Amino acid sequence: MALQATSLLPSAFSIPKEGKSGSSSKDSTLFGVSFSDHLKADFNSSGFRCKREFNQRVGAVRAQTVTATPSVTRSAPEGKKTLRKGSVVITGASSGLGLATAKALAETGKWHVIMACRDFLKTERAAKSAGIPKENYTIMHLDLASLDSVRQFVDTFKRSGWPLDVLVCNAAVYLPTAKEPTFTAEGFELSVGTNHLGHFLLSRLLLEDLQKSDYPSRRLIIVGSITGNTNTLAGNVPPKANLGDLRGLAGGLNGLNSSAMIDGGDFDGAKAYKDSKVCNMLTMQEFHRRFHEDTGVVFASLYPGCIATTGLFREHIPLFRLLFPPFQKYITKGYVSEDEAGKRLAQVVGDPSLTKSGVYWSWNKDSASFENQLSQEASDAEKARKVWEVSEKLVGLA
Ligand code: LMG
Ligand code: NDP
């Protein structure tokens, strides 16, 4: 599978087999975009968009070779111990919260950000226009709506030479106007398939890399939301999150012999998104219970505030997109800018004071972080265990 498209690809896209040695000094230019220092995209994976864009432009390729230079210097020349750059993988870093977080971290010069995204060129352009210093990021292809792509990403990442100090599961889709469900490559309803199951497999497969890291604080962060928490006003706007007895999830969410919804009900895109966020928050807590003590890895979730301007609402009706930002700014006052939200998530990634595991972080009006309460369902340990076990089966881990 991995070699399938090799004949179409310039040598620039082959991934060095040496992996951990990580000291090549090659360079590459593609379509006038410099990939120097930040190309380790997996063009062989099932990312249709990537392939399509590649095929459209293949005639114009002027490829040399590729740079992959993880620098993991552990000590200063004079022997004095300094903290090496942290290495953080962020899914869905091509826009919104993920991009703003990548920017906030890369700008400090203390982090190298691996932007794990489904659309390589979009991500490259986004990183450039956000002004992220090019030596501080690498783009790797990841389509969470395909478990093959998740596995290929993990494989590519493991061979890349980068350590894994922090993993941020941030990507998401929200399909509030969809009348009928759509599905991932494996046939799971798209919102839960992408937001929960793709991330579940990714984080399970990368946990060992977090464990191997020698970075002082290793963290796995899964972005949650207020709208999945029915102990809030926002979480009570219909349709409300509710996983029920998980009968739809157990049936594979395929919309054929089982419902496309976790609770087995009729398809509702907004509910599917909120349900997926409940799964994200439950998964974080189950990770904490199973692995925190033994591994020392910190598990966290958060609600960064209502970032009403992001691409998350791209499928909503134009009137909603027009009114939602002023509504959140002036009525609920829950609005935060992408920059501010990026700083918040960056705190959860790297702030030395946010090391408590199993926490769902939120921020108050003065932008100070606090440990928030999850709804009854989103903190139900028995449900978390069931979601974990059913998800393991669906992604092929059990
Ligand atoms: C569901 O409906 C759909 O069923 C589902 O398919 C999906 O689309 C989903 O989340 C997306 O929406 C949910 C929504 C209908 O239902 C409600 O919002 C029900 C509201 C019931 C009332 C809640 C009680 C609140 C208590 C009062 C608190 C006071 C706050 C005042 C706020 C006033 C705002 C009007 O959603 C739709 O039909 C979608 C279409 C557009 C609705 C957009 C609403 C959000 C933003 C609107 C802002 C309007 C105000 C802007 C500023 C104007 C100043 C007056
Ligand atoms: P955006 O739409 O701006 O960002 C979502 C990102 O996910 C994009 O980079 C998108 O990629 C990526 N993505 C979507 N599908 C896939 C896929 N199949 N494989 C890989 N990447 C994918 O939305 P936000 O920045 O708002 O959302 C980020 C996170 O924040 C989400 O987890 C969301 O639930 C959460 N959140 C957002 C809030 C808000 O108010 N906006 C509030 C609370 C939580 P592409 O660019 O290619 O589409």
Ligand code: PMR
């Ligand atoms: Mg909500 C009281 C505060 C509050 C907050 C913080 C949010 C956040 N929302 C609040 C209130 C309300 N919203 C009220 C009173 C209404 C009825 C008018 C309302 C409506 C509403 C809609 C229709 N809100 C929405 C939608 C969406 O489509 C968004 C959604 O549910 O996406 C899943 C949304 C959101 N409101 C929020 C936040 C953070 C969202 C979006 C994103 C998310 O949870 O990830």
